[in-house]
Amino acid sequence: MNNKEIISLRPHHCMCIQFFEGKGYNKEFVNNLSELVRILEETDPVVQLTEGCDDICRCCPENIGGVCRTAEKVSGIDRRCTETAGLEQDGQYRWSVLRDTVREKIISSGNPAQVCLDCCWLEICI
Ligand code: SF4
Ligand code: SF4
Numbered sequence: 001m002n003n004k005e006i007i008s009l010r011p012h013h014c015m016c017i018q019f020f021e022g023k024g025y026n027k028e029f030v031n032n033l034s035e036l037v038r039i040l041e042e043t044d045p046v047v048q049l050t051e052g053c054d055d056i057c058r059c060c061p062e063n064i065g066g067v068c069r070t071a072e073k074v075s076g077i078d079r080r081c082t083e084t085a086g087l088e089q090d091g092q093y094r095w096s097v098l099r100d101t102v103r104e105k106i107i108s109s110g111n112p113a114q115v116c117l118d119c120c121w122l123e124i125c126i
Pocket of ligand 1: 010054067069
């Protein structure tokens with residue numbers, strides 16, 4: 001990945017990134033996510049929201065042939081995330097707009113529990 005690419009993100013990953021503390025499924029996943037966070041914060045690129053596997057999922061062991069092992073569950077989190085934040089599921093936004101919108105409408109408004117409800121990391125994030 002280089003700094004000029006459009007980055008693809010599932011909507012709910014705009015929340016997860018803001019709770020990232022260097023932990024994850026394995027070293028490859030953590031290294032990839034750390035690099036993504038660096039690019040997002042240093043270059044404020046355009047982000048393409050996507051319903052499928054994204055630039056975080058591509059290094060995730062739960063990604064089986066391009067499909068998340070818990071696809072149904074994460075799709076529900078994506079849907080609640082876009083509805084609560086007022087985002088288009090397949091929209092393009094600057095990272096700073098996504099970050100600030102999700103922070104304001106979900107994280108700072110006390111809504112993560114309703115959006116993330118069946119995520120196994122919920123207790124850690126909250
Ligand atoms: S668990 Fe699924 S949605 Fe989350 S990063 Fe892995 S493949 Fe992507
Ligand atoms: S609880 Fe899960 S979906 Fe919600 S921000 Fe944390 S890791 Fe992401």
